[in-house]
Amino acid sequence: MIRFAAAVLLLFSGVQVSASGAIDAYPFPSEELQQRYDALIAELRCPQCLNTNLAGSDAMIAQDLRREVHRMLIDGNSDEEILEFMHERYGDFILYDPRISASTILLWLGPLLFLLVAAAAMYRLLSKPKVSGSLSEEERVRLDRLLAERDRP
Amino acid sequence: MTLKKSFLIPLGIFLLLVLFLGLGFQLKDPHYLPSVMINKPFPEFELKDLHQPEKIRKKEDLIGEVALVNVWATWCPNCVIEHPELLRISKDESITLFGINYNDETVKAINWLARREDPYRFSIVDDEGKLAIDLGVYGAPETFVIDSLGVIRFRYVGPVTNEVWQQEILPIVEHLRSSQ
Incomplete structure (x- = not known):
């Protein structure tokens, strides 16, 4: 009975395995980093897919970019630095939240x-x-x- | 009369929207991802040579003349398709090809080239895809044209066929050579 209760407790204790984490299982030293990782890979668009974020894609490039996001988080980069890193290489395409620029201004102000x-x-x-x-x-x-x-x- | 006219305004806006969205979706390939690396220097790297693993290749090894940098892999079906044309270019056209072996297994890659003949001056082992990410690569094959200073001038995504070479890559190569 105690064992069962412990299991139930564990189930609801906030130990979450996100869908993305289940694929790559990147270890993070803190819950905060894990949450930032989950948010980032949800916000970044897989460059090879039309409408899938990094979290939801199995494409090779998505796996590589997830590894890169993980590495940069562990190295202590800020979210903004990581988004900038991706934007420098893949342009507006990779951001689901488009930046304000000449080509996206209509989208924002429309x-x-x-x-x-x-x-x-x-x-x-x-x-x-x-x-x-x-x-x-x-x-x-x-x-x-x-x-x-x-x-x- | 004025009432009727003002009713036409929303209709007009609507039709304009239909026109723009229609054109936007029809003319633009939604898969097209414009490279933001154009006119930027080739990224720095230090990666092993495919055939001489003790040799570390650097950006400097690519620089000196107008050249093609081709991202390829044994798992990539379109790389098989473009391979004969790359071979032809390496033989008939006086241009150097460099290979980036992307996310691949080295032994497989060496065998693949041995079986099909090697069009590259050398291939770089990018087994973690890090150089590819720095290049904004999102699949294979991709082919970059770099100028004599090592600045990226053009990128082609997909297999390089003779048509692609004649119509898209050769004009840029000739232009870069003439403006040197």
């Missing part, structure tokens, strides 16, 4: 642009004066005639 356009359109639509009561002379004559026709017995 939604804001759409919002502004929509807000401007809405403002114009709502602030337009009500058109009722502003019939032209011609329309008023026609209205009078129609009403007179209806009232006729």
